[in-house]
Amino acid sequence: MIRRFFRHLWESILSLKRNGWMTIAAISSVTITLTLVGIFASVILNTAKIATDIENNVRINVFLRVDSTDNQETKVNDMGETVANDSYHIVYDQIAEMENIESITFSSKDDQLELLKQKMGEIWGLLEGDANPLYDTYVVDTTSPEYVKDIAGQIEKINGVAKVEYGGVNTENLFKLAKNVRIWGLVATVLLLFTAVFLISNTVRITIISRSREIQIMRLVGAKNSYIRGPFLLEGGWVGLLGAIVPALLVYFGYDVAYKGFNPSLIPQNLSMIDPVYFVPGMIIALFIIGIIIGSLGSVLSMRRYLKI
Template sequence: MIESLKSLKRNGWMSIAAFSAVTVTLLLVGILLSILMNVNKVASDIENDVQVRVLINRGTTKKQEQKLKENLEDLNYVGKIKFSSKAQELKNVIGSYGKEFKLFGGDDNPLNDVFVVSAKKPEQTVKIAKAAQKMKYVYDAKYGGASAKKLFSIVDNIQKWGIGISLLLLFVAVFLISNTIRITILSRKNEIAIMRLVGATNGFIRWPFILEGAWTGLFGAIIPIVVVNFGYMWLYKVISASLASTGYHLLSPGVFLVQIDSLLIFIGIVIGAIGSGVSMRRFLRI
């Protein structure tokens, strides 16, 4: 292990070139994975926040409202049901659109009492709305219509594209890191040939280079980890303040950054070692 570190020092410029390639690649991987994971998180929060608003007929008694609630609870795909009175609905309108709507308080309130229904699965929202519209004492059931369907489609596409881009990034990382390490080994082919001439076994020749590749991946991950950690913590403070009013939030830096850091170290070490091992094969053939 110590010899592999000394070897990296002896091959200064080539080692720096390998570190640079690893650093740039892992920095790109770290940034884009952070973005994609948070986009998926916020998209999932938005998706899960879609609800059906069941407007109750005006003049419906408390007993009838309770009966309607029981009928909604009987639907297999209903999760939670929350009651919102027309007075509360008016407060929400005033909070969103201004104090001038206070004129509609008391008996002049034109709004309906509402059951806010959450589905067990977001894609079941439409089914709940259609079933609720057919129930007694229901004035209307709203879920966003085409907007909700469009939202579900966007979320689905984000998740699919996110997985695809992540896999593509990992492939690019493997390609760049492996080829950079291969170049460093090519520059030392005479050293390998001499070792073979003096009778060194393939394993004796191979392992120092594999360790060098692992060290290259580990050292190359240091700068990306520092940049991603400080950059994410700063952006988390800025963006979280903007998202506070929406009820959505980014992934908490604590556990998330540990996961990203571990992933970058793992990618760097494994790909560095594999790249060195694969690159050595042509020089170890008899």
């Protein structure tokens, strides 16, 4: 069995050399197809990743009433004494008791004014002190984006809450868009792989047609189908392997360039492409595996006519 395998392996290598132009045509077909697969898969996977990041960035902003002291542990009474605040964390505790709450972060109106000054300019400094029209806010993160709408509705009913914002209809549309990107991206990738198998199968079929006499002679001398199929199966695997080299190199160098070019503009929005440390090796391995599989599968499908399987 082992001896036969190495014999078939050697025959497949010799066959690639003997059928030079047809081999080049088959490898070129695999290269073009896998390049499209690599580019398309990279775009789809990163789009899905960014869509998921956007989902996870959706937060509930709970604006407290102007006179709220919910985040103050102490207060000054009518006699000017500092005493414990009976209203401390009344709103906070009610939110914390709800299910599917991941974290609650307090942001004072002064903190929010500082953010506005950083983003919009020092002109906003005119609103410091008593002129500050902003609200003290609790920023609520849920364990999953799907709970945002329901929890926001519950928080609105709490006494001491002025208003609640989470994006409303726009956020729901965003969730639908992210879901559609993942679903249709997967469907499109699968269709592209089927197209790849079809194209490579047709290219390999041309190679096999040119060697149909060789196959017929082998059958006439009594060779079994498995013996005839072996070298062609390995040959298809070689074609897929060699055809994956250029797409792998494009992913190796191209993705790093794309990551360095696009990711810096995404980071300030708390978004990110897939880290090249994880993405590039995985995509390269996937391209080689896909190339070998569809190359071998193309050979098997192309030989059915001659072996009458």
